[in-house]
Amino acid sequence: MKRRVAIIGGGISGLCVAYRLQSAGVDVTLFESGDRIGGNINTQSRDGFLFEDGPNTLMSNFDLFELVEDLQLTGKILLPSPAAKKRYIVRNGRLTALPAGPLDLFATAAFSAGGRLRLLKEPLVGSRSNGSESVASFFKRRLGSEIADYAVDPFISGIYAGDPAKLSIRSAFPKLYEMEKDHGSLFKGAIFGGKGKKKRLPKGAPRTFSFKDGMQTLTEALHNKLGDNVRLDTPVTRAVANENGGYRIESSAGVEEFDAVALCTPAAAASRLLDEMDSGLAGELANIYYPPIAVIYTGFKKEQVGTSADGFGVLVPAAENRRILGCLWTSSVFENRAPAGYHLFTSFIGGSRNAALCEKSGDALVDIAVDEISSIMNVEGRPEFTAIKKWERSIPQYNIGYESVVDAIEAFQRNNRGFVFCSNFYKGISVGDCVKNSVAATEEILQFLNSYND
Numbered sequence: 001m002k003r004r005v006a007i008i009g010g011g012i013s014g015l016c017v018a019y020r021l022q023s024a025g026v027d028v029t030l031f032e033s034g035d036r037i038g039g040n041i042n043t044q045s046r047d048g049f050l051f052e053d054g055p056n057t058l059m060s061n062f063d064l065f066e067l068v069e070d071l072q073l074t075g076k077i078l079l080p081s082p083a084a085k086k087r088y089i090v091r092n093g094r095l096t097a098l099p100a101g102p103l104d105l106f107a108t109a110a111f112s113a114g115g116r117l118r119l120l121k122e123p124l125v126g127s128r129s130n131g132s133e134s135v136a137s138f139f140k141r142r143l144g145s146e147i148a149d150y151a152v153d154p155f156i157s158g159i160y161a162g163d164p165a166k167l168s169i170r171s172a173f174p175k176l177y178e179m180e181k182d183h184g185s186l187f188k189g190a191i192f193g194g195k196g197k198k199k200r201l202p203k204g205a206p207r208t209f210s211f212k213d214g215m216q217t218l219t220e221a222l223h224n225k226l227g228d229n230v231r232l233d234t235p236v237t238r239a240v241a242n243e244n245g246g247y248r249i250e251s252s253a254g255v256e257e258f259d260a261v262a263l264c265t266p267a268a269a270a271s272r273l274l275d276e277m278d279s280g281l282a283g284e285l286a287n288i289y290y291p292p293i294a295v296i297y298t299g300f301k302k303e304q305v306g307t308s309a310d311g312f313g314v315l316v317p318a319a320e321n322r323r324i325l326g327c328l329w330t331s332s333v334f335e336n337r338a339p340a341g342y343h344l345f346t347s348f349i350g351g352s353r354n355a356a357l358c359e360k361s362g363d364a365l366v367d368i369a370v371d372e373i374s375s376i377m378n379v380e381g382r383p384e385f386t387a388i389k390k391w392e393r394s395i396p397q398y399n400i401g402y403e404s405v406v407d408a409i410e411a412f413q414r415n416n417r418g419f420v421f422c423s424n425f426y427k428g429i430s431v432g433d434c435v436k437n438s439v440a441a442t443e444e445i446l447q448f449l450n451s452y453n454d
Contacts, residue, residue: 002027003449006249006258008236008273011039012431013422014264015222016067016438017445021262022226024446029258030226031251033235033269037223041431043214046387048339051297051346052215053389055431056328057208062199063436071221078212084333086311089154090320095307095376098151111146118144123185132400135172136164142186154315157325160429161293161351162397171402210334215431239263239273241416260418260445266290267396267425277416281408288405288425290393292358294349296369297330299342299385306378309343314376318353324372325351342384345373352397362388396425418448 003026007018010032018030036042040054057080058064068074087098091110099108105116125142133141135156139148148164156164160172170177179189201207211217223230231253238250239261247261263270271285312333315326328346331338338344347369350358357368366386373379409421422441424434 003259005260007262009264010037013434013438016435017262017422017441018226019222020442028229030230031234031236032232035233038219041215041219043216047385049299049344049385050214050337055215057210059432060201060207061432061436062201063439064432065201065205067435073221076211076217078210078334079206080208080333083310084312088311088314090316090376115146119147123187128180129169131170133169134165134400135167135169138169149319150317154317158315160395161291163352166399168398168400168402171398240276260448262420262422262441264422278412281412284405284408289397291352291355292350293391293394294358294365295389296347296365297387298345298383300383302341302343304380305343322372323368324349395429420444
């Protein structure tokens, strides 16, 4: 008899687990509470502008690129422009290029001579993390305060929209934590580490990419493969284990029995579903902080922009006391994101740094974005196009002590075989992490189902 698996949550994680299980011959049902699939991935097109509500680019790994090939999407890949290799920060109120390589480090205006010299001393730092260290403390100890404040801090805002003083180095950046632990230095770890069994990208595969019609190309392709196995507008209200094995799922469609479950929702939804099965884990998940973010899209005529937008964008260190976290130069990174003669900028406001700003009205947020862009990039006048997306809960923060969340999840999975987690609050927040983790989640379910048959 064909085994049944419930996948709860229709973001990239749930779609990938469902697709992989279906490809292995399993009878899958994906429950999505909303009226669309894709979760945070949502591409919009308006007035000739194409923009993303959530992730703008994909950082490739073996499993992600294999998925793209399997879905026959390689012909739809859109590579970033060569200019996108340039990255900028704001320093002393001015747009400042970050070094593109080791040789540029000695000429960059992004860091002082003292900051550059301190960076070169990193291999000589003998101390090591105690495992409960913040990202800010880790980098200040290894690279010095200036690099931590003007390189690491804006980088963290760009990835997590988080506070480096609260994020855990062990949980948020486990590879760097292990580098120091194993090699005593980040430089030494970069040179001598990474020679294990890591699956490498095929030759010629892009490191960074999107799709010609936007990121939603990936989620729509997965949805098309799953077909009627996806149930939209079907929230799950209860999940419990059966005494004779398997799980009972209660949703707006009724009560059904499944042999295994993959939970792929955000933490708050997972907490509500698990309260009956494990109140301790439910409490851990309920306490995960997701800061709010407002994403502001502004389209300007090119002649309005006094500074050349010839890069990926600009990140803003907290030390600069600006009201935006950064600005992605969307139309410079990917073609066809704006009509001819226009720039499209995507600005980010809020996060852990300035969460209260997200409470402002849409018009006020647009004004903030325009004021900041105008100041940094010599933009004149008002934008010809604006749009806004507010995320009340954006990115899960792997703050100090996050290991207790991971431990609670893994204990639950040991005690409830066939019930697995695959979501960005567990083992990585990026799309690439979610795709990679879906492989492990699928393998775990298949092993469980095979043991069922034995």
